[in-house]
Amino acid sequence: MIYQHIGGLLQKGIDTKLIEKADQIYVRNQVLALLKLESFPEINTHKTDDTIPNLLEKIITYAVENNVIENVFDDKEILSANIMNCFVARPSVINSTFQKKYELSPEDATDYFYELSKNSNYIQMNRIQKNIHFKSETIYGEMDITINMSKPEKDPEQIKRELELKSDINYPKCLLCIENEGYEGRTAYPARANHRIVEIPLGNESWYLQYSPYVYYNEHSIVLCGEHRNMKIRKESFERLLSFIEKFPHYFIGSNADLPIVGGSILSHDHYQAGRYEFPMTRAKNAFSFQLEKFSNITASVLDWPLSTIRLQSTDIETLVDAADYVLTVWKGYSDEDAAILAFSGDTPHNTITPIARMRDGLFELDLVLRNNRTTDKHPLGIFHPHEDVHHIKKENIGLIEVMGLAVLPARLKDELEEIKKDLLGQPSEVASYHNDWVDQIKMNYGERSSIEEIDAIIEKELGNKFARVLKDAGVFNEKNDYERFIDRLNE
Known part of the structure; x- marks a missing residue:
């Protein structure tokens, strides 16, 4: 054979x-x-x-x-x-x-x-097809929910090898370095022999386009710097994002934030994520518009979105870059005790931005999501991070993909949700204890249900609501007054 x-x-x-x-x-x-x-x-x-x-x-x-x-x-x-x-x-x-x-x-x-x-x-389609996908209607519109089943399980011998491994190999420096192209791989480092990248110059630097081996959405791509250097959100970031959109107007592109807790999983290599997909955030309506007085030809608004987001639009890239850089600069130094926002603890910065760029109706558009990574004794994982009462669904950092409205939920939920469904149907079950309060609330809200189709619909809706809450926890402003105080600072 x-x-x-x-x-x-x-x-x-x-x-x-x-x-x-x-x-x-x-x-x-x-x-x-x-x-x-x-x-x-x-x-x-x-x-x-x-x-x-x-x-x-x-x-x-x-x-x-x-x-x-x-x-x-x-x-x-x-x-x-x-x-x-x-x-x-x-x-x-x-x-x-x-x-x-x-x-x-x-x-x-x-x-x-x-x-x-x-x-x-290179894109692992067989594994990706194991992911569970559905859409869920929330007060912020329809959210995308994914339970990530594509990560392969390691066999016992593989785990043993990795535990015994004592290696000082530092090549490639990280998973995003250009040296991964064609690299055979080794124990505890992925095989990349069939991996290819294409050069996409941005500004005066060498940048490269590749696709993610585990795509979460259509044409999920990574745009990476040829130089191995830390991620940094600055004026040049906005220039690169909009330059990319000018080259590929059918794609969006965005960046994770550049600080721990609110940043992505790889902060050691400057990179962005792009693709050909309309995220829920893209469809978000304006909560209200405002004038950015230093940039009269920029259209500015606050989104009706759980994370605190300012949307800027213009036909002119240079003006849009200047406006975005101004918002970033002001935000990095902004404190508001009424909103629990402190820009610094000593010399440690807390404020940064998750930016997303796209083309819409002939206009260049930038979404600037305001982020703060401060922690307290009450919220040791972050004040503006999923709070403890939603950790049974999502405890991990809220990165770029989640910011835009696509939940990437842990694989454990697949089996855990099946036990919850059994319990809601009155069947013998083993519900994880950390789900008990949630299950009790579902029973109180919906009463008894005997149809598995009804139970499936309820669980999907409630997961969407939980995800919206997860995103709301990561939002730095809760009230319109909070936004208005920041806008006043922008217009001083």
């Missing part, structure tokens, strides 16, 4: 335009070498017809069963990536193709690169 699986993979490589027919003997021989096979049957008419990820899984199963590799997570990941690397062109070819397609249309360029990243199995 292994030869049929290899034949099927070669055919899929041709069908998806990863390779041409003229490449198949070369690619086949490369794959044979990786599997320690010395020949290929001359008569082999049948080819396994399946998807690329499924064919890879079959081939990896063969490799384990025939002692080509050990049955260990990293060994399987490395071989899988190495096999697909035989099908993927060199970076120079991919960059050249991307640029030629860009000259015809930015959408053609990103379509090409996204399909390549999926077909090469």
